[in-house]
Amino acid sequence: MKKIFISTAIDYVNAVPHLGHCFEKIQADVVARYSRLLGREVFFLTGTDENSLKNVRAAKKEGISVRDLVDKNSKRFYELKSILNLSFDDFIKTTEERNVVGVQKLWLACKKDIYIKKYKGLYCVDCEEFYKEEELINGLCPEHKTEPEIIEEENYFFKLSNYQKQLEEIIEKDKIKIIPKGRKNEILSFIKSGLQDFCISRSSKRAQGWGIDVPGDTTQKIWVWFDALSNYINALDYGERNKNFEEWWQKNENKLHCIGKGIIRFHLIYWPVILLSAGLALPNKIFVHGYITVDGQKMSKSLGNVINPFELVKKYGTDAVRYYLLREIPPTEDGDFTYEKFEARYNSDLAGGIGNLVARVLGIAGKTAIKKSKPTEVTSERIKEAKKSYASALEKFKFNEALLAVWNLISYCDKYINDEKLWETKKPEVINDLFCALDEISTLLLPFLPETAEKIKKAVKDKKSEILFPKIIN
Helix, strand or coil: EEEEEEECEEEECCCCCCCCHHHHHHHHHHHHHHHHHHHCCCEEEEEEEEEEEEEEEHHHHHHHCHHHHHHHHHHHHHHHHHHHHCCEEEEEEEEEEEEEEHHHHHHHHHHHHEEEEEEEEEEEEECCCEEHHCCCCEECCCCCCCCEEEEEEEEEEEEEHHHHHHHHHHHHHCCCCHHHEEHHHHHHHHHHHCCCCCECEEEEECCCCCCCCEEEEEEEEEEEEEHHHHHHHHHCCCCCCCCCHHHHHHCCCCCEEEEEHHHHHHHHHHHHHHHHCCCCCCCEEEEEEECEEEECEECCCCCCCCHHHHHHHHCHHHHHHHHHHHHHHHCCCCCEEHHHHHHHHHHHHHHHHHHHHHHHHHHHCCCCCCCCCCCCCCHHHHHHHHHHHHHHHHCCHHHHHHHHHHHHHHEEEEEEEEHHCCCCCCCHHHHHHHHHHHHEEEEEEEECCHHHHHHHHHHHHHHHCCCCCCCCCC
């Protein structure tokens, strides 16, 4: 497992990013940074989905060209790299030539399973998917709470029904491991209910000329999800089928997709059968997270309840935003965002927790000459326990529990200072223990709060502290 390929879902660019988009990127970034610490070679991919019909409609609403809209908003998604301190290695836009070439190549590779027929169905533009009537809730899309459009036209279809038993076996035997397990049961239930062939194109007229042409048929555009899902291999140069693709996808047994719960059907049903049809390798793990909610509702552009990440970072700082999302929001379930919860967590854990500990230790140690050595047995055991719990949690994508292990070590250090009355005794062996603990804490924090981790390392080295997280006073 020397290599690991990590991807996030790519985002629609009909509007600028909101905090919900950041959650997934930050989770994937922690996995990427942690993997690098373990000595693994990492390829971390993200990007934007630019060929959807909703982008066409958003451009029309703004009175600009679709190209101008996707370029403008895609740039904002790329800017998340700097404001969230993300370490991705590549950023793919589905309008790029490498994606267009790869999508059309993949279509031709699946040609034996593609046929054309007339169809009438209920289509949700926000999902870019057809729904059966019984899947709707009170006649509305279960994901976006909007009324689907009735579409009737001649399109290309994919023979999904041919892969029913094969896909069921793949999921049941964990050939694609799904985290959490409950999502596996959900998908198996859907497969066992009977798979129906699915539509993989739309008319160029309905697409308003935007999208990737079906090879050999300019009257049809390739369905945006067939296009979007293939970004994972197109970023690895599937179109050219070169060494990069072979090493990172075909021969690599450590390929992870990080996705939201609303798109598991696309990633665990459509995507695997497309790969099977084309004779390509499957992903190995799919980690499914929940949603950030606001007052119990999913954060969504269409619902109009979004939190602007650029403003949040400007006010509180990058690491504070990363910490809140990773500590407060359950990794695989929904979690609510409020400014009150954010500020409470900031003051207790960051300003009053790690920030206070660093200030206390260096406030005392800065005046004491010590030679750093191994920690005492008790402190050494505490550090070992923290590292063990931390590693175990991260292997299961339990980011909040990994952070809890770090904060338990921080609490131990605070208690140690108080029990020893260090401000009076200034015992060199206790100060040494605390220095060793801070050094370990900074390493453990590196995947989560990279900027803070580096500041702690520098502070310990220089024996000079700065205020890491100024307390919020309202």
